[in-house]
Amino acid sequence: TTHYLFIVVVAVNSTLLTINAGDYIFYTDWAWTSFVVFSISQSTMLVVGAIYYMLFTGVPGAATYYATIMTIYTWVAKGAWFALGYPYDFVAVPVWIPSAMLLDLTYWATRRNKHAAILIGGTLVGLSLPLFNMINLLTIRDPLEMAFKYPRPTLPPYMTPIEPQVGKFYNSPVALGAGAGAVLSVPIAALGAKLNTWTYR
Numbered sequence: 001t002t003h004y005l006f007i008v009v010v011a012v013n014s015t016l017l018t019i020n021a022g023d024y025i026f027y028t029d030w031a032w033t034s035f036v037v038f039s040i041s042q043s044t045m046l047v048v049g050a051i052y053y054m055l056f057t058g059v060p061g062a063a064t065y066y067a068t069i070m071t072i073y074t075w076v077a078k079g080a081w082f083a084l085g086y087p088y089d090f091v092a093v094p095v096w097i098p099s100a101m102l103l104d105l106t107y108w109a110t111r112r113n114k115h116a117a118i119l120i121g122g123t124l125v126g127l128s129l130p131l132f133n134m135i136n137l138l139t140i141r142d143p144l145e146m147a148f149k150y151p152r153p154t155l156p157p158y159m160t161p162i163e164p165q166v167g168k169f170y171n172s173p174v175a176l177g178a179g180a181g182a183v184l185s186v187p188i189a190a191l192g193a194k195l196n197t198w199t200y201r
Contacts, residue, residue, distance in 0.1 A: 014049035015070045018042070019077075019094075026074050028092045031133075032143040038094075039130040046070075046096055046129065047122045050103055054117065060108040063121075067100035086150055089140045095132040099125040 019026060031038045050063035071093060078091040106121035107113075137143065 014045075014053065014066070015073055018045040018049055018070055018096075019074050026077070026091055026094055028089055028137075028140055028143045028146055031092045031094070032137055032140070035130070035134065035137070038133065039126075042094055042096070042133070043099070043126045043129045046099060047103065047118075047125050050100055050125075051114070051118060051122075054104070054107060055114055058112065060104050060112070063100040063103040063107070064097060067096035070094075070096055087141075087146060089143070089146060090150060092137060092140060092143075095129070095136050098132055099129040102128060 046067065050066045053066045054060070054062040056062075074091070074093045078088075078093055081090050082088055102124040103117065103121035106124060107117040110116035110120070140146075
């Protein structure tokens, strides 16, 4: 009973950490104007939580299950804001599931090799998650107009939405987000796996 209870606690707490990583991360204005921070926080938190959860259970599908939990939680939050009178696009639900499926596929294809899951899977998450989420954000109805029309009273001054300056490729949110996410998700996932080893040694 303690074993399964711990799995539930890890899943719930990791989910709350991920959907709030970077502060207000799934609100449209913040996710759109700070896409690099969005990519770094979401890719690293997804990999850390999924690797920890996957290694603890030993089941290749655990990462996708973990991402599904986060998706459901965020859709509930989206529905809550919508019920309060905010527009449907006020909350952007991050696309975690496809990247988590790549992580699971890596874990399965390498015969449950945790180091391969961290290195290869972490890189795949860091590269794919910014791409999926940029496509997701492109479908949102004018996020900057929405941000100014429906300001949140708790929004700090330094997070006030600004017009994104995206010109050349090296200044592209997708390029920066993918690069930063891929680079940072691997060592942080490795740290999470090391902590998992220390816990159960």
